[in-house]
Amino acid sequence: MPNITLNNISKRYTPDHPPAVDQVSMEIEDGAFMCVLGPSGCGKSTILRMIAGLENLTDGEIAVAGKSLDHVRKGIFVPPEKRHIGLVFQSYALWPHMTVARNIEFGLKLQKMPAQERKQRVADMIAMLKIEGLEDRYPAQLSGGQQQRVALARTLAMNPGVLLLDEPLSNLDAALRLSMRAELTRLHKEFGTTIVFVTHDQWEAMTLATKIAVMNKGTLQQIGTPDDIYERPANRFVAEFIGNPPINMLPVTSSVAQHLINISGFSIPSEASTDQAMLGLRPEGLQLSTDASGKGFPVVISDIMPTGGAWIIELQANAVTSENESFSLVYTTQTPPLWRKGEHVFLRAAPHAMHLFSKDGERQSLSINSKTAAFAEMKTPNLCKSKTEDIL
Amino acid sequence: MSVMTDTACSTAWQRWRYKLEIAKRAPTIFIGLALLFIFGWLIVAPIVNMMMEMFTVQTGDEMRVGAEAGQFTSYYLERVFSSRMSSIIFWKPLWNTLMVAVISMVLSMIIGSILAWLLVRTDLMGRKWLSTALIIPFMLPAWTFALAWTTLFKNATIGGQPGWVENMGYQLPDWVSYGVFPTIVIMTLNYIPFVILLVGNALRRLDSQLEEAGKMLGASRPKIALSIVFPLMRPALMSSALLIFADAIGEFSVPYVLGLPVHFETLATSLYRAIGTQQTGVAAVFAAVILVFGIATLALDAWMMREARRFAIIGSKGAMERRQSLGILQWPATILALVMVFIGVVAPLGALALSTVMHIPGRFEFSNFTLDYWIGTNLDTIAMQNGILFSSEFWAAAWSSISIVGSASICAGILGLLTGYIVLRSPLRVVSVTLRQVTFFPYLVPGIAFAVAFLTLFAVPHGPIPALYGTPIILFLALIADQMPFASRAGISAMTQLGSDVEDSARVSGAGWCRRMYSIIIPIQRNALVTAVLMPFISGIKGVSLFIILAVPATDVLTTFSIRLIDFNYTQAANAVVLMIALIALLGTIVINRLTRTGLAQGLES
Numbered sequence: 001m002p003n004i005t006l007n008n009i010s011k012r013y014t015p016d017h018p019p020a021v022d023q024v025s026m027e028i029e030d031g032a033f034m035c036v037l038g039p040s041g042c043g044k045s046t047i048l049r050m051i052a053g054l055e056n057l058t059d060g061e062i063a064v065a066g067k068s069l070d071h072v073r074k075g076i077f078v079p080p081e082k083r084h085i086g087l088v089f090q091s092y093a094l095w096p097h098m099t100v101a102r103n104i105e106f107g108l109k110l111q112k113m114p115a116q117e118r119k120q121r122v123a124d125m126i127a128m129l130k131i132e133g134l135e136d137r138y139p140a141q142l143s144g145g146q147q148q149r150v151a152l153a154r155t156l157a158m159n160p161g162v163l164l165l166d167e168p169l170s171n172l173d174a175a176l177r178l179s180m181r182a183e184l185t186r187l188h189k190e191f192g193t194t195i196v197f198v199t200h201d202q203w204e205a206m207t208l209a210t211k212i213a214v215m216n217k218g219t220l221q222q223i224g225t226p227d228d229i230y231e232r233p234a235n236r237f238v239a240e241f242i243g244n245p246p247i248n249m250l251p252v253t254s255s256v257a258q259h260l261i262n263i264s265g266f267s268i269p270s271e272a273s274t275d276q277a278m279l280g281l282r283p284e285g286l287q288l289s290t291d292a293s294g295k296g297f298p299v300v301i302s303d304i305m306p307t308g309g310a311w312i313i314e315l316q317a318n319a320v321t322s323e324n325e326s327f328s329l330v331y332t333t334q335t336p337p338l339w340r341k342g343e344h345v346f347l348r349a350a351p352h353a354m355h356l357f358s359k360d361g362e363r364q365s366l367s368i369n370s371k372t373a374a375f376a377e378m379k380t381p382n383l384c385k386s387k388t389e390d391i392l
Numbered sequence: 393m394s395v396m397t398d399t400a401c402s403t404a405w406q407r408w409r410y411k412l413e414i415a416k417r418a419p420t421i422f423i424g425l426a427l428l429f430i431f432g433w434l435i436v437a438p439i440v441n442m443m444m445e446m447f448t449v450q451t452g453d454e455m456r457v458g459a460e461a462g463q464f465t466s467y468y469l470e471r472v473f474s475s476r477m478s479s480i481i482f483w484k485p486l487w488n489t490l491m492v493a494v495i496s497m498v499l500s501m502i503i504g505s506i507l508a509w510l511l512v513r514t515d516l517m518g519r520k521w522l523s524t525a526l527i528i529p530f531m532l533p534a535w536t537f538a539l540a541w542t543t544l545f546k547n548a549t550i551g552g553q554p555g556w557v558e559n560m561g562y563q564l565p566d567w568v569s570y571g572v573f574p575t576i577v578i579m580t581l582n583y584i585p586f587v588i589l590l591v592g593n594a595l596r597r598l599d600s601q602l603e604e605a606g607k608m609l610g611a612s613r614p615k616i617a618l619s620i621v622f623p624l625m626r627p628a629l630m631s632s633a634l635l636i637f638a639d640a641i642g643e644f645s646v647p648y649v650l651g652l653p654v655h656f657e658t659l660a661t662s663l664y665r666a667i668g669t670q671q672t673g674v675a676a677v678f679a680a681v682i683l684v685f686g687i688a689t690l691a692l693d694a695w696m697m698r699e700a701r702r703f704a705i706i707g708s709k710g711a712m713e714r715r716q717s718l719g720i721l722q723w724p725a726t727i728l729a730l731v732m733v734f735i736g737v738v739a740p741l742g743a744l745a746l747s748t749v750m751h752i753p754g755r756f757e758f759s760n761f762t763l764d765y766w767i768g769t770n771l772d773t774i775a776m777q778n779g780i781l782f783s784s785e786f787w788a789a790a791w792s793s794i795s796i797v798g799s800a801s802i803c804a805g806i807l808g809l810l811t812g813y814i815v816l817r818s819p820l821r822v823v824s825v826t827l828r829q830v831t832f833f834p835y836l837v838p839g840i841a842f843a844v845a846f847l848t849l850f851a852v853p854h855g856p857i858p859a860l861y862g863t864p865i866i867l868f869l870a871l872i873a874d875q876m877p878f879a880s881r882a883g884i885s886a887m888t889q890l891g892s893d894v895e896d897s898a899r900v901s902g903a904g905w906c907r908r909m910y911s912i913i914i915p916i917q918r919n920a921l922v923t924a925v926l927m928p929f930i931s932g933i934k935g936v937s938l939f940i941i942l943a944v945p946a947t948d949v950l951t952t953f954s955i956r957l958i959d960f961n962y963t964q965a966a967n968a969v970v971l972m973i974a975l976i977a978l979l980g981t982i983v984i985n986r987l988t989r990t991g992l993a994q995g996l997e998s
């Protein structure tokens with residue numbers, strides 16, 4: 001099974017606009033389930049269309065299984081119809097003049113598959129995607145979700161080695177989504193298909209992918225396993241994009257940030273101790289107590305919002321220092337909160353929930369402050385594993 | 393993974409080579425270039441050539457001009473614009489043309505807008521039926537009405553059989569029978585449906601809530617009309633006015649039929665006369681003048697449409713269908729609409745139809761009725777000894793009409809769809825923009841001027857192409873070129889709606905270009921293709937200008953056949969032929985309307 005190599009690919013639709021995809025390189029290993037994740041308009045669909053050959057490159061190289069399909073500098077281009085890559089379109093792009101069965105059959109006919117086998121394959125696909133009874137309908141007579149499944153069936157029927165999916169589950173209801181997700185995972189395992197899956201739903205990416213590529217404004221921000229992305233965001237954008245509710249961001253120089261870092265046994269590296277450097281705190285990694293002895297930072301509970309099995313608690317942190325700075329933070333917990341609105345409590349943060357970003361948004365490691373031993377009682381800090389190793 | 397260490401951009405040459413590689417795999421570029429070549433030859437070359445003829449001494453004019461044939465000269469310009477003859481051959485016809493165009497434009501705008509408003513915005517009785525009936529004249533050739541007029545109101549001035557009115561014992565002055573007055577009346581009648589279609593469509597899209605919002609603020613009715621409805625409608629009104637004006641400038645058939653007996657000339661008829669007397673240079677000047685008017689008007693229209701787009705409020709889908717109650721005006725309004733149906737449809741078609749079954753026009757006695765002109769045999773006339781249905785000339789003309797116009801329309805339709813495809817898919821923007829404009833260009837050129845342009849280019853051999861004059865091929869080519877605006881518009885609008893994903897998904901399924909065309913694009917666009925063929929067919933079958941210049945007796949078609957019959961005073965037979973043409977055009981329109989529900993109005997607007 002093939003792996004896909006993107007080598008510095010760029011795409012510029014119009015000369016006077018910034019590129020839709022800017023020098024993206026990634027290696028999608030054979031059999032990977034890669035999710036491309038990013039906000040709307042960041043260039044996800046463009047990347048998929050470039051891999052499929054529908055969009056020409058402005059620069060760079062795309063290779064599948066070691067064979068160049070696009071290579072601007074060498075003047076290589078393999079047309080989409082020769083690539084044998086499956087692509088499910090964001091808009092489904094079903095052929096409106098063909099019935100569901102004929103839509104699924106079309107590609108197989110082009111492959112000159114014998115009629116008998118073809119029939120069987122179509123029937124299999126229809127059963128697998130649970131669209132029985134719709135065979136003779138035209139796309140206009142289907143709901144959005146049904147169309148999406150037909151589009152999937154049409155592509156899967158071809159049994160492509162590489163499968164590109166552009167938000168294939170966006171139009172399904174929750175239950176159907178779950179079963180389709182399971183189906184995709186099964187398919188991936190069973191056939192070893194290399195899948196590139198575009199979504200802007202982070203939860204979908206987290207649960208499905210073996211690897212996630214986070215994009216923003218055409219550039220690749222980070223690529224890694226779901227854990228990597230969540231626990232070691234490479235920059236401020238990734239940290240803020242991933243996680244729900246979103247990560248809290250505080251200026252490193254604020255007294256809250258200083259305090260939380262200090263009591264966890266860290267200190268801020270000198271090069272990061274500027275105004276613009278930020279400390280990110282994952283809401284679920286915060287800890288509250290009514291007990292002042294824990295050396296927590298004093299905060300006021302300003303709001304409690306139950307969200308069905310979990311609670312989102314808004315905190316107000318007033319600085320003790322000179323200026324009247326005041327920050328509001330979000331904390332989430334799965335245990336019913338014991339506090340009331342307006343109550344004063346003390347805030348701490350688990351080391352693994354703290355992420356430091358330099359003023360240009362890059363991830364930075366916190367240094368360990370040997371003098372403070374307070375973190376002994378907490379979980380081993382696994383933050384910045386890779387980067388703190390040299391310190392330890 | 394071959395790591396690319398150099399971060400510098402790829403060179404221009406590398407990018408170009410890559411693009412070339414892509415181009416080789418998709419025929420879009422080659423088809424685009426082929427289309428550009430075809431249209432360059434069919435549309436641009438004739439017009440450029442004609443412009444040059446204007447400044448070149450023509451064969452046969454050497455003595456008059458005092459220079460060798462083929463040399464540069466301003467003789468023709470001087471002759472037309474500033475010679476002793478100019479006032480007769482140019483300025484008077486120009487004045488006539490402008491007068492007729494402006495007056496019939498204004499009249500048809502006023503009447504048409506009122507009717508459109510009645511049909512779209514009020515609870516007029518029988519509006520559904522009326523809105524179909526009032527559109528009928530649009531599907532008929534303009535000169536049908538001119539013939540109907542002569543059938544009814546012809547006087548004794550030019551001999552032949554008098555009209556019904558004279559036969560009933562009333563003397564008609566010339567100004568009623570011929571010239572300016574009937575020309576204006578007929579052209580007005582002919583343009584009213586056009587206004588109803590365009591203005592009606594705009595009114596339909598105008599959200600009545602906007603009107604109501606005005607009402608809520610306490611504005612009085614006339615104030616609403618003036619300050620809200622009129623400004624919003626202005627683009628549509630201006631646009632229809634200009635389109636009418638551009639069309640009226642080049643109108644040939646109506647002044648030809650009605651103006652000749654009293655020497656009422658317009659630019660188009662003068663042009664025809666110049667051709668008839670072998671004055672190609674002068675004809676080219678006339679054609680150029682008509683062309684300049686056409687282009688100027690449509691450029692103005694394009695400019696105004698762009699202005700209008702800035703406040704595009706129209707097109708809200710939820711535009712509520714709220715009709716104004718006519719109240720006490722219900723009866724006068726209904727009567728007005730009925731009168732228009734009578735004047736515009738019943739009277740002319742009825743008169744034509746009746747005239748074909750009467751020996752002597754307008755005498756309603758049983759013995760006067762006959763089917764001879766349709767199915768008679770061995771009549772005691774010099775020519776046309778059989779009724780038209782038994783006349784081999786008629787069937788020959790009908791067959792060549794249908795085969796020439798039909799094959800040209802099929803070609804135009806296919807070229808139109810291809811043009812639409814290339815305009816939307818070409819990787820080269822230049823190609824799309826040029827194609828879009830070139831194919832629209834004949835719209836700016838009145839048929840008669842275009843015919844002259846074709847004649848000047850193809851009448852003589854050019855390189856490998858022999859002289860085509862007198863062959864059906866020149867008609868075929870001219871028809872294709874002349875109909876490209878309709879065909880390409882239909883193609884472009886169909887392809888715009890299709891979007892590229894549908895084709896792209898066939899591409900990734902492994903379908904090559906031909907397969908995509910055959911299995912995806914053409915089946916999906918079947919209706920659009922039929923429209924792109926039928927629109928040119930209808931307008932071609934009823935057209936006069938191209939044929940009258942380019943057809944010779946050997947390539948007789950229905951229109952030239954009927955005009956010849958008129959010239960020989962076989963009025964009844966001529967009318968019968970015209971009715972047959974109208975019938976064909978009507979059938980075509982019905983098919984289009986079946987295929988595309990909004991049909992005509994949409995085809996006109998896009």
Ligand SMILES: Nc1ncnc2c1ncn2[C@@H]1O[C@H](COP(=O)(O)OP(=O)(O)OP(=O)(O)O)[C@@H](O)[C@H]1O
Nearest residue numbers: 013014020039040041042043044045046047090200
């Ligand atoms: N054909 C095109 N011409 C010009 N710009 C384009 C074209 N297609 C996409 N773009 C631009 O390129 C950028 C990336 O578009 P793309 O469709 O890849 O986004 P996306 O990440 O898939 O977004 P979404 O999640 O909304 O689908 C956008 O800013 C878009 O406006």
Ligand SMILES: [Mg+2]
Nearest residue numbers: 044045090166
């Ligand atoms: Mg997208």
